[in-house]
Amino acid sequence: MSTNRSALDQIHIQIQWNRLLSVVEEQAQTLVRTAFSTSAREAGDISAGVFDTDGQMLAQAVTGTPGHVNAMAASVCFFLEVYPIDTMKDGDVYITNDPWKGTGHLNDITVVTPTFLDGKPVGLFACTSHVVDIGGRGFGPDGRQVYEEGINIPIMPLAREGEVDRGLLHLIKVNVRNPIEVEGDIYSLMACNEVGGRRLVEMMREFGMTDLGELGRHIIESSRAGMLEEIGKLPKGTYRNSMRIDGFESEVDLVGSLTVSEDGIDIDFDGTSGTSRYGINVPLTYTQAYASFGVRCVIGGSIPNNAGSLGVIRITAPEGSILNAPPPCAVAARHVIGQMLPDVMLGCLNHIIPDKVPAEGTSCLWNPVLLGGRGIVDGDYGDSRPFAMNTFHTGGTGARPGKDGMDATSFPSGVRNTPVEVNETIAPLIFWKKEYRTDSGGAGTYRGGTGQVMEIAHADGKPFAISSMFDRVIHPPRGRNGGANGQTGKIYLKSGPKLQGKGRQTIPAGDTLVLEMPGGGGLGSPADRDPATLAIDVRDGFVSEAAAREAYGWTEPQLVAGDD
Known part of the structure; x- marks a missing residue:
């Protein structure tokens, strides 16, 4: 009987664990669906999770990025150092964007909210979102000290017992270029944690739980044991x-x-x-x-x-x-x-x-920050609408064991490409081209993921600025285990001049910005690539006929034979 009861207890606690995972996923989806900025709403550059009262992360949402989630896992303890759990009250909300106590830079705002059950704190919900602007020089690599990069919010209350600090919100709004979007995202962060807290309380009442102690210990101990078992192999x-x-x-x-x-x-x-x-x-x-x-x-x-x-x-x-x-x-x-x-x-x-490891990919996002307005660009901006926009895009990933790399896909961040149509509604820009970049993926038994080419111009023919934060322009993503390197990225004006991979630069009036994003490295010898698969690559424009002959050593009749 005791064995059966133990088995039933295991099933019961697993149900609670699964329910907790659904709680944090609803928490994250609340943030995505209420966010004002495209970085959260379209790209999913967020994180959400639930923590015990000691600041240990119990569960994270599937929606979100590793940089936010895993850094946020450490940041909640910093909040508790400043505001111990026994000093928090129902309705309190705390905020920071401190790079060393949050998720690494000022554009990421982290919000932490305690959850109470019958007057007792039982857990903490935390979430993070990248906001489009935080003041200073704007999102980019040109600053020499963090003081230049925007407004720094120390760990502090955003709301006390349900009363929002309007003065803090006003201070933030007057220091950023997109006040409506930034304020809206802060409210979305608050709503995200509030929904998580409500769902947690509902879950605990349903299961007759008074705290998260037993469930939390089971989650942490089981996960630790599982990881040690895998590492032990x-x-x-x-x-x-x-x-x-x-x-x-x-x-x-x-x-x-x-x-x-x-x-x-x-x-x-x-x-x-x-x-x-x-x-x-x-x-x-x-x-x-x-x-x-x-x-x-x-x-x-x-x-x-x-x-x-x-x-x-x-x-x-x-x-x-x-x-x-x-x-x-x-x-x-x-x-x-x-x-x-x-x-x-x-x-x-x-x-x-080696049978489980992919080749190197673009890895870092190619997410240009595009800006327009007086004082931002070199040249006359006239009366055209000022704007600051962060648009998310990327090159190809490295080839995977048994599979090609993913084309124009963000790894490791996992954020989505932001749609051109959305970008054009929030800024006076025209995206003239967005297409795959032929031959950018490294050759191999499994081909590296393909990058993409984008051409962007000002809709009114005015100058605009780009804040470049790109890598893999000099050093390519390396192939692995016999695979070839992916192509390096390029950034230049359609009129001819090259631009730098990092730093703020002006696109002159009437000119067009061109981004050619890197491709991922290949995996395994190109000579072992399936001819029929290569033929499809050539047919679809991922690999040119010239590259198929030169990089893979195959003849055109083989390619034709494999083409359907």
């Missing part, structure tokens, strides 16, 4: 990889070592380049977020992401390196470096599980 030892990327004022070396032991995985970035003079530096929480995600992509992927599974992956980086930049380093474009870290980790793991 790997050979013990230390494995190293390095990657050179473009950087800003100079190239950057990302050097990682990954040590597998009985009690988890330890990652160290000793040997990585020092901090930059510009805003591409990475706070440690963001480094930890993407390095741990790189490991989780191929180890323990079926185990839920929470304090238990994350706790057995420990990450350090030397203070003063670009991956552990101290205040007041500029950090606005920290993603352009931080999103490369999964590729570094996968390179380490390729030493021991």
